[in-house]
Amino acid sequence: MNWLFLVVASSFCMLGWSQSSSFKLHSHNDYVQVVPFWNAYAQGMRSIEIDLVLHNNRLFVAHDIEDANPLRTIERLYLNPLNEVVELGLGDVKGLQFLIDLKGDADISMGLLLPILKRYEGVILENDIRFVISGNKPNAALFLGMPSYVLDDYQLLELPTDSNAIERIAMVSYNFQRFSSWNGVGQIPDSDLRVLKGIIDGVHSIGKPIRFWATPDTPDAWSSLIGLGVDFINTDMPCELRVFLAK
Structure with missing residues (x-):
């Protein structure tokens, strides 16, 4: 499939911006993109979101069971x-x-x-690739017994204090709209800024990166989140974000 990567690289505005900054880019709901994985990877996304539904004791890449397609598996995509x-x-x-x-x-x-991830363990371990579990998660204590590359997407406002639990957290994710109704145009209201900064500082105090989902997907929002010190910038528009950063 290397030809597909070349098509994506030439067609989806690959630009001269490199991911050397303190923040990283997250392709939200990547599986709904016209070209899953390849588009995100070509645009420099360092975190890629995959929804998995359970149907007939199999996992499919989709948001809802009615969209389950036997060809759309995590292996294939x-x-x-x-x-x-x-x-x-x-x-x-x-x-x-x-x-x-x-x-x-x-x-x-x-x-x-x-067991699916186990079959790719060589590539995973050699390249320090992580699989961060979100959505319907098993009990947090169970992460202690999982492979080192399977980690927790922590979402509770009360941050953990146990060092073992903290170690198995890959990042902390919150719904942006829980803290702000800003529409992504102009400046974030000062009152919202103070709340967001407190949340971000709290997560950073336990040594973990933070991501907000349901953020406005606009240049003003991207700039504001980067300025606030958000570690993973969430987007449904990888190409547009990449163009913005290249400028």
Whole structure:
């Protein structure tokens, strides 16, 4: 599939911006893109979101069961392309993160997901790739017994104090609209800024990165979130964000 990467690279505005900044880019709901994985990877996204639904004891890449398609599996859309990127030396996958949003029963879904990831463990470990579990998650204590590359997307406002629990957190994610109704045009209201800064500082105090979802997807919002010190900039528009950063 290297030809597909080349098409994406030439067609989806690959620009001269490199991901060397303190923040990283997150492709939200990446599976709904016209070209999942390849578009996000070509645009420099370092975190890629995959929704997995549980249907007939199998996992499918989709938001709802009615959209489950036997051809759209995590292997076909993401893990096989990941292998191909590594084999062909296309770009740099070191430290790449996949956010796995489980939509079905957490324990059954994890029981199906872990053996799939095991088959790609060589590539995963060699390149320090992480799979961060979100959505319907198993009990937090269970993360202690999972492979080192399977981590927690923490979403509670009360931050943990136990060092073992903190160690298994990949990042902390919150709904932006819980703290602000700003529409992404102009400046964030000062009162909202103070609240957001307090939330961000709190997460950073335990040594973890933060991401907000349901953020406005606008240049003003991207600039504001970067300025606030948000670690993962959430977007449904990877190409537009990449163009903005290149400018």
